[in-house]
Amino acid sequence: MTDTDSTTTGPLAPDDITADSPFTLPGFFDALAEGRLVAARCTECDEHMLPPRPACYGCGSRAVTIEEQPRTGEVISYTSVNRPPSAFDHLAPITVAVVELDSSARLTGRVDASLEDVTIGDRVELQVRDPESVDIDLDFDLSYEEDWPIHVFELV
Amino acid sequence: MSTANIVAVGASPLGRTDLPGRDLFSKALAEAFEELPDPADVVDGLYVGAQSERYENQIMQGTLMAEWAGLRNVPAERVEACAAAGALALKNAVRDVRAGVHDAVLACGVEKMTAGGTEGATNALGAAFERALEQRSGITAPATYALLAQRYLHETDATERDLAKIAVKNHRNAASNPRAMFQEAVDLETVMDAVDVAPPLKLYDCAPVTDGAAAVVVANDEVASDLLDREDAVRVAGVGSAANNLAVAERNLTYVEGANVAASTAYEDAGVDPADIDVAEVHDAFTVCEALLAEAAEFAPEGRGIETVEDPGDRSAGWTDVRINTSGGLKARGHPIGATGLLQAVEAYEQLTGRAGERQVTDADTALLINEGGVADAHTVATVLEAQ
Numbered sequence: 386m387t388d389t390d391s392t393t394t395g396p397l398a399p400d401d402i403t404a405d406s407p408f409t410l411p412g413f414f415d416a417l418a419e420g421r422l423v424a425a426r427c428t429e430c431d432e433h434m435l436p437p438r439p440a441c442y443g444c445g446s447r448a449v450t451i452e453e454q455p456r457t458g459e460v461i462s463y464t465s466v467n468r469p470p471s472a473f474d475h476l477a478p479i480t481v482a483v484v485e486l487d488s489s490a491r492l493t494g495r496v497d498a499s500l501e502d503v504t505i506g507d508r509v510e511l512q513v514r515d516p517e518s519v520d521i522d523l524d525f526d527l528s529y530e531e532d533w534p535i536h537v538f539e540l541v
Numbered sequence: 542m543s544t545a546n547i548v549a550v551g552a553s554p555l556g557r558t559d560l561p562g563r564d565l566f567s568k569a570l571a572e573a574f575e576e577l578p579d580p581a582d583v584v585d586g587l588y589v590g591a592q593s594e595r596y597e598n599q600i601m602q603g604t605l606m607a608e609w610a611g612l613r614n615v616p617a618e619r620v621e622a623c624a625a626a627g628a629l630a631l632k633n634a635v636r637d638v639r640a641g642v643h644d645a646v647l648a649c650g651v652e653k654m655t656a657g658g659t660e661g662a663t664n665a666l667g668a669a670f671e672r673a674l675e676q677r678s679g680i681t682a683p684a685t686y687a688l689l690a691q692r693y694l695h696e697t698d699a700t701e702r703d704l705a706k707i708a709v710k711n712h713r714n715a716a717s718n719p720r721a722m723f724q725e726a727v728d729l730e731t732v733m734d735a736v737d738v739a740p741p742l743k744l745y746d747c748a749p750v751t752d753g754a755a756a757v758v759v760a761n762d763e764v765a766s767d768l769l770d771r772e773d774a775v776r777v778a779g780v781g782s783a784a785n786n787l788a789v790a791e792r793n794l795t796y797v798e799g800a801n802v803a804a805s806t807a808y809e810d811a812g813v814d815p816a817d818i819d820v821a822e823v824h825d826a827f828t829v830c831e832a833l834l835a836e837a838a839e840f841a842p843e844g845r846g847i848e849t850v851e852d853p854g855d856r857s858a859g860w861t862d863v864r865i866n867t868s869g870g871l872k873a874r875g876h877p878i879g880a881t882g883l884l885q886a887v888e889a890y891e892q893l894t895g896r897a898g899e900r901q902v903t904d905a906d907t908a909l910l911i912n913e914g915g916v917a918d919a920h921t922v923a924t925v926l927e928a929q
């Protein structure tokens with residue numbers, strides 16, 4: 386079970402760090418596959434970390450908790466990857482953006498739109514895609530990544 | 542604490558070369574030791590900056606370079622911080638000499654980037670970016686820096702033309718640098734009309750994929766005075782480094798905070814101010830970096846870093862009179878990833894010892910180097926050098 390409503394704060398105990406904890410990448414992507422985007426939130430300074438981390442890079446505190454994120458946000462920068470790494474060749478040119486979610490958490494992702502249709506300030510919504518439907522070269526995936534979903538933004 | 546000095550420098554030719562990495566290293570080493578005793582008689586250990594084993598499928602670069610230098614049973618380590626690996630090798634050498642662990646250490650860097658073609662280089666460099674969300678979105682080096690550039694153009698009154706002028710300036714500087722990969726000037730229209738790589742960055746906004754190696758010998762005062770006349774050594778007066786977040790999204794896109802911390806630390810270590818710096822080699826892997834680093838190094842007011850191209854008298858109030866990237870920078874001198882930080886040191890050594898020929902800056906006494914790895918300030922090493 387992936388616990389996305391944890392009220393736990395404070396340093397993680399060794400036993401908390403398991404593949405179904407959202408503080409680990411497998412747990413984060415399991416939650417994403419179920420439609421829940423989760424970040425860590427620092428209970429000391431309110432920094433959001435996506436994917437979640439066991440400690441806050443803003444203030445150093447380990448008093449972090451898991452918080453489900455809004456799926457909507459705003460493009461704060463964007464560009465086009467005209468010659469992507471080989472595993473992504475068939476998607477080129479790829480529009481990518483840095484998105485600030487409405488919670489203030491930030492992440493980079495592809496935008497499912499042409500470069501000309503994107504600008505700073507645009508509203509976007511996170512979508513979760515099955516890795517097979519994105520058709521990324523299987524050689525790209527590490528063994529533990531094979532079932533992880535791929536995130537992408539759509540303009541709203 | 543002992544004083545660390547740079548006593549010799551060497552570099553291979555830069556560009557697409559027919560030599561493997563270890564042979565490029567041999568070139569750099571041969572130049573550095575041309576007028577010195579054998580490396581084994583001078584240095585007690587080495588650090589080698591190397592970004593990726595993917596180019597030549599070879600790790601254990603510390604052992605390999607030690608062998609090629611004729612060293613055996615010495616500490617010999619590869620260090621890695623993507624494009625900051627070279628300066629990290631230098632920093633480690635300086636640390637060992639200052640601490641008295643060694644009397645002299647070889648800092649070197651090598652990268653044979655063309656071995657796997659453009660695709661190989663793109664894939665090897667991609668490993669520098671955060672895996673879970675960035676790499677899995679198909680990101681590349683030009684694209685990550687384009688995200689910084691796009692936001693910089695949005696928040697300041699800088700334009701694509703201003704970025705292009707940085708490329709023009711650095712090509713002009715490289716034209717008088719016999720070490721440079723591109724020894725020819727380009728005009729503004731050529732830069733502006735070039736193909737888009739990752740908008741707003743165009744071909745000439747991007748440093749080239751480069752093969753190359755560099756070697757720098759760091760020694761304490763005793764070894765330095767045994768080997769050379771005093772004015773031929775350059776003192777490493779200050780060092781600083783800092784790691785910021787790996788993911789570009791989680792950093793300030795228009796202010797490279799980690800680079801500011803690294804530079805401030807190096808200034809403090811050296812007991813100098815930004816205004817004391819005469820020449821600076823800053824990490825212009827993409828034109829926007831030069832502007833961002835001019836601000837982070839506190840040469841320029843925020844938002845005015847693009848004026849690196851202007852003569853000191855023509856810059857905004859609050860600018861220092863520093864000359865930036867006299868070598869041509871990564872942009873035009875070339876950017877063999879693991880060697881780049883040491884190529885910056887080579888240029889500063891030549892400037893501070895009056896060996897820079899046509900590009901010599903008059904009365905250059907103090908230099909700052911800023912070498913970055915990952916996207917911008919994911920890892921920054923800053924070094925202050927002083928003429929004797």
Ligand SMILES: [Zn+2]
Nearest residue numbers: 427430441444
């Ligand atoms: Zn915090």
